[in-house]
Amino acid sequence: MERLSLENTVSAKLMLSESKIYHRDETIVATKLPFELFLCAGKGSFLIDAGGEQISVSEREAVLVPCDTEYTLDVSEGSELVFAAIGLSVYSNLQVFSLFDMKTYFDGRTGEKITEICRELSELSSEREFTNLRLENAVKIKCDIYRLARIALDSALPKSGGRDIMDRHEKLAAVLEYIHVNIKRNIMQSELSDILEMTPDSFYRMFRRLIGVPPKDFIISEKLRIAREMLALGELPIGEISKMLGYDNQLYFSALFRKKYGVCPTEYRKAAERII
Structure with missing residues (x-):
């Protein structure tokens, strides 16, 4: 590839x-x-x-x-x-x-x-x-x-270490782009390993070594990062954001968001309303 x-x-x-x-x-x-x-x-x-x-x-x-x-x-x-x-x-x-x-x-x-x-x-x-x-x-x-x-x-x-971070992301550029394009659906690990023509187990080890977390955890983190952007922009209802990112259960989505950011989506949206 x-x-x-x-x-x-x-x-x-x-x-x-x-x-x-x-x-x-x-x-x-x-x-x-x-x-x-x-x-x-x-x-x-x-x-x-x-x-x-x-x-x-x-x-x-x-x-x-x-x-x-x-x-x-x-x-x-x-x-x-x-x-x-x-x-x-x-x-x-x-x-x-x-x-x-x-x-x-x-x-x-x-x-x-x-x-x-x-x-x-x-x-x-x-x-x-x-x-x-x-x-x-x-x-x-x-x-x-x-x-x-x-x-x-x-x-x-x-910054010190910036070159190393870039190199690690570069090795997975095609995978990261695929995740970004398909973030709104359920992405299987086998899809990602196929991109680099690797076995799922070998891909899992390489991804975790380069990024620091397993592919599944990275995908969840990306979904929540995008959700936080949408909440800060304030244009869509929370339920719609949840469904757009593949979470039909809004309560489950809210629990994941709170675990990562320390507040629920509603609280974060309210806090982000005022920029100036």
């Missing part, structure tokens, strides 16, 4: 993008989100406490809140916040930014560029009608996500 090239496995998605003007001082306590978050001061200023680090952000400056980071915002009256939540992954589930030590505060011209891109994303994503303009906007959105990633990665340093 020919391996998928690294370049052909990069995925960039805009999860959410909005702007908001504050008519009074506000404090927002936000939960961990399943995507990277660029927060910008379009006007005014705000103070953010993320991962134990406090940063004061002035007009046309920006911060990057990494995936799975709780944060608190103190926003001044009259300020405008603009944000873009993005998903950037490689080999279907490996978050690109997790492989780097990322700069989290951007001022000067870099902060201005990020603010401009996030504002454009907010405006582009508001087009909902299917028209030629929406199709054009979809292409612009994808380009803007890559522009954000390029700016953030320009000042980043690879």
Whole structure:
């Protein structure tokens, strides 16, 4: 089986993008989100406490809140916040930014560029009608996500062990892509071993050695990761999300979700409602 090239496995998605003007001082306590978050001061200023680090952000400056980071915002009256939540992954589930030590505060011209891109994303994503303009906007959105990633990665340093993680995922690229495409149904281990032309037992041992968990556990984890994204986006009922991911029993799905994330789907959705 020919391996998928690294370049052909990069995925960039805009999860959410909005702007908001504050008519009074506000404090927002936000939960961990399943995507990277660029927060910008379009006007005014705000103070953010993320991962134990406090940063004061002035007009046309920006911060990057990494995936799975709780944060608190103190926003001044009259300020405008603009944000873009993005998903950037490689080999279907490996978050690109997790492989780097990322700069989290951007001022000067870099902060201005990020603010401009996030504002454009907010405006582009508001087009909902299917028209030629929406199709054009979809292409612009994808380009803007890559522009954000390029700016953030320009000042980043690879983490120790990142190369090893990449190598292990590369060896299973075709399998990981198959799981990603078929995540909404029940995937048999024999399907995955056939992709690499291995016996089921040999495949099981190799997968567990490279990824750290058995194939079945990895698939469950991927289903729950996607469910958490859907819950944070808030567009579908929990029962529909459960069925979409192959769980006809919503109570069983909720139990799995609570076991992994410490809260039930309803609690997580409520906590993720407020980003800014």
